[in-house]
Amino acid sequence: MRVLMVEDDLILGESLKDYLESNGVEINWLKDxxxxxxxxLMSEYDVIVLDLMLKYNKGEDILKQLRDKGIKTPILIMTAKNRIEDKEVCFELGADDYLSKPFNPKELLLRxxxxxxxLHAPDIEKIGDVEIDLERQVILKNxxxxxxxxxxxxxxxxxLKRRGEVVPTEVILNYVWPDKAVGDEIVRQYIKELRKILPEDSIETHKGIGYRLK
Structure with missing residues (x-):
């Protein structure tokens, strides 16, 4: 699981990063x-954790901008603001969860x-004669x-998460091989593996850009 955390409190951010990583969560901690x-743009995340009181921009404005851009990734608000009015604003702007500081790090992990x-519901995806069970990680063909x-x-x-969109090769590399220095050729290799099981022309190649699952 990969999480983007936007938090400019260095002490809190460091402690949360250490805790979440020790529990198997990959964290990209954004201080700025x-x-x-x-x-x-550079990667794909399962959850975005967003503070509201940041140094340069209001978290509420960032939340609105993300949703206006069509970003569907679940967003958890993590903030010292605990008034019901603050929560109402964030939920109306598209937040999926709201956690008031201070909190137990385990609660953040559970949320x-x-x-x-x-995010991964529905659990069953169909592409022609191929059925993909995301929860059980099982693929059935005929x-x-x-x-x-x-x-x-x-x-x-x-x-599948970005179905219908052209996913840039750089995003694929950062998502599938986050800690390895690999190039475009390895992406082509695994695209070839997927094409063997998916219906013909399910995956489009956009030369010099990336790939799209139809």
Missing amino acids: DRKLDEAI IKALSKR GQEVKISKTAWNLLKLL
């Missing part, structure tokens, strides 16, 4: 909210897991189970 667009699980590599599965999951 002005770099948010770049962070969103992130719940939002991530909600009723028969098909096995693919773990890496190909992660790539398929990303394409």
Whole structure:
């Protein structure tokens, strides 16, 4: 699970990053909210954790901008603002959850897991004669189970999340191979693996840009 955390409190941010990483969550901690667009463009996230009181921009404005741009990633507001009016504004702007400071880090972890699980509903995707069970990680083609590599599965999951969109190769590399220096050729290799099981022409190649799952 990959989480983008926008938090300019260095002490809190460091402690939350350490805790979440120790529980298997990959964290991109953004201390400067002005770099948010770049962070969103460069990778794909399961959950965004957003503080409201930031150094350069209001969290409420960032929340609105993300939703106006069509970003569907679940957003958890993490803030010292605890009035019901503040919560109402954020939920109306498109927040999925709201956690008031101070809080137990385990509660943040539980809420992130719940939002991530909600993101992947519905659990069954269909592409022609191929049925993909996201929760069980099972692929059926004409009723028969098909096995693919773990890496190909992660790539398929990303394409399903962004189905209908052209996913840039750079985003794919950062999502599937976050800690490895690999190039375009390896993406083509695993796209080829997926094309063997999916209906013909399901995956479009946009040369020099990326790939689109129809």
